Amino acid sequence: MSERQSIPERLGHDFLRALYHLISTVRIYQDNNQLVRTSVSSFQNMLNELTISGDISLSLYRSRFHIGEEKLRYRRDAAIVVYNMVEFFSKRGIGSVNFLESSRDALPEKIMTFTRLFNDAIRHENPHQWLEQKLREQNCSWVQIFPRQDEDATVDSESLKDKRYEKARKNYFLAIEAVKEVANKVSQGMVGVRRSRRLAQNIVDIVKEDAALMIGLTTLKGYDDYTYAHSVNVALLATCLGKHIELSDISLEHLTICGLFHDLGKVDVPKKILLKHGVLTDGEWDLLKAHPVMGVRKILMLNATPSLRSRIILGPFEHHLNPDMTGYPRTLFMGHMSLMGKILRIADVYEALTAERGYRPRSFLPDEALRMMWGSAGKSFDTILLKRFIHMMGIYPIGSVVELSDGNIGLVMDYPDETERTLPLVLLLVNDEKGGWQSGEMVYLADQNIKDGSGRLNIVRGIPLAKIRINPSDFFLHSM
Ligand SMILES: [Fe+2]
Numbered sequence: 001m002s003e004r005q006s007i008p009e010r011l012g013h014d015f016l017r018a019l020y021h022l023i024s025t026v027r028i029y030q031d032n033n034q035l036v037r038t039s040v041s042s043f044q045n046m047l048n049e050l051t052i053s054g055d056i057s058l059s060l061y062r063s064r065f066h067i068g069e070e071k072l073r074y075r076r077d078a079a080i081v082v083y084n085m086v087e088f089f090s091k092r093g094i095g096s097v098n099f100l101e102s103s104r105d106a107l108p109e110k111i112m113t114f115t116r117l118f119n120d121a122i123r124h125e126n127p128h129q130w131l132e133q134k135l136r137e138q139n140c141s142w143v144q145i146f147p148r149q150d151e152d153a154t155v156d157s158e159s160l161k162d163k164r165y166e167k168a169r170k171n172y173f174l175a176i177e178a179v180k181e182v183a184n185k186v187s188q189g190m191v192g193v194r195r196s197r198r199l200a201q202n203i204v205d206i207v208k209e210d211a212a213l214m215i216g217l218t219t220l221k222g223y224d225d226y227t228y229a230h231s232v233n234v235a236l237l238a239t240c241l242g243k244h245i246e247l248s249d250i251s252l253e254h255l256t257i258c259g260l261f262h263d264l265g266k267v268d269v270p271k272k273i274l275l276k277h278g279v280l281t282d283g284e285w286d287l288l289k290a291h292p293v294m295g296v297r298k299i300l301m302l303n304a305t306p307s308l309r310s311r312i313i314l315g316p317f318e319h320h321l322n323p324d325m326t327g328y329p330r331t332l333f334m335g336h337m338s339l340m341g342k343i344l345r346i347a348d349v350y351e352a353l354t355a356e357r358g359y360r361p362r363s364f365l366p367d368e369a370l371r372m373m374w375g376s377a378g379k380s381f382d383t384i385l386l387k388r389f390i391h392m393m394g395i396y397p398i399g400s401v402v403e404l405s406d407g408n409i410g411l412v413m414d415y416p417d418e419t420e421r422t423l424p425l426v427l428l429l430v431n432d433e434k435g436g437w438q439s440g441e442m443v444y445l446a447d448q449n450i451k452d453g454s455g456r457l458n459i460v461r462g463i464p465l466a467k468i469r470i471n472p473s474d475f476f477l478h479s480m
């Protein structure tokens with residue numbers, strides 16, 4: 001290959017995207033389809049640009065694409081394209097595709113043939129050998145393919161995902177145990193916060209690395225003691241919102257601890273009040289309303305430095321206050337809420353509305369909860385923060401089950417593109433005919449204008465979890 005200049009970021013990224021679109025359209029449509037023709041021509045344009053000074057190779061090494069010798073740089077919004085292409089290459093055992101300079105003269109029909117063969121290779125025992133032979137038979141000499149060298153790279157990337165998931169899951173349960181321990185022991189004497197603090201640091205690290213994974217974890221169901229799971233979920237949601245508005249690491253850590261401890265005062269509220277079905281009596285209501293103040297008392301009893309204590313008191317004290325200072329506890333000495341309090345308030349209400357609890361017949365769907373909360377923006381919630389929260393969660397938050405415009409059912413996995421908050425990455429759910437669901441294809445709605453010639457694939461509505469009977473976190477975590 002002749003010496004070439006560094007490939008601009010945009011070009012590498014666009015090339016991979018063009019190949020991805022080509023592969024997806026060819027899989028769905030016949031050769032004479034307009035979308036296929038458009039994808040072929042945009043792929044060829046990219047190829048022409050790249051092969052201007054010689055052959056070009058697209059290779060996968062250790063789960064990263066390289067163009068020529070250079071590692072492909074891509075924008076955050078291309079993450080899903082890269083993810084799918086890594087899968088595509090890996091499943092076929094292909095390590096590298098070389099487009100020779102002569103590919104500039106390849107006919108569109110030949111490009112389609114190559115793409116179809118590349119797609120079909122997966123159905124054959126030795127995809128690489130089969131593909132090589134087919135390309136020879138079809139006279140596609142302008143393209144060469146090479147098998148994957150770093151056999152263990154697939155395992156690497158898989159185990160990396162598994163490790164990240166395991167780390168998140170482990171920290172989630174450890175956090176539940178930590179809150180439980182603090183809650184149970186704090187009344188009997190001093191309890192240290194070292195463990196909670198370390199967990200908070202881990203949680204902040206994971207949120208910074210993969211907030212979607214953490215939001216997914218909050219959909220874990222069936223934990224025996226809701227109060228503690230609620231506290232951890234609130235901590236995770238609050239931390240994600242904190243990260244979304246770019247708080248510093250140390251503020252995020254304090255926010256996580258605030259979330260973990262925000263309902264510590266509920267330890268003193270009898271369970272029968274916490275779990276009561278009907279309307280509370282005045283006396284019961286007074287007891288319940290005392291929990292933020294009781295919580296502050298408990299935080300003061302923690303064995304923590306005065307500076308840490310002072311930073312984690314306000315949020316839990318304020319989490320049932322409204323920005324106009326109505327709500328509880330009534331206070332005359334404060335004129336406005338702290339940022340931590342406002343964030344906790346949003347995370348707390350959202351969690352409480354969407355959580356499935358034994359004593360409540362039906363929880364709200366994430367989109368219903370957000371709409372409801374938006375209805376009292378400004379009054380019950382800080383408008384700007386709530387807007388950011390909705391933006392962060394997406395209209396259909398991660399973990400929502402949705403019906404798509406083509407009738408398919410899917411699970412919202414992520415919003416890979418910060419600017420496209422209505423078009424998530426969706427994992428299609430396939431009915432296994434036994435009343436259960438299995439994970440199907442992953443579709444990225446922002447890319448799906450190609451799927452349905454008449455328009456975009458959209459979300460039509462949310463589906464109550466009770467109706468479909470799945471535990472989103474199962475799919476979430478295993479298909480990542
Ligand atoms: Fe509370």
Ligand SMILES: [Fe+2]
Nearest residue numbers: 234262263348
């Ligand atoms: Fe709460």
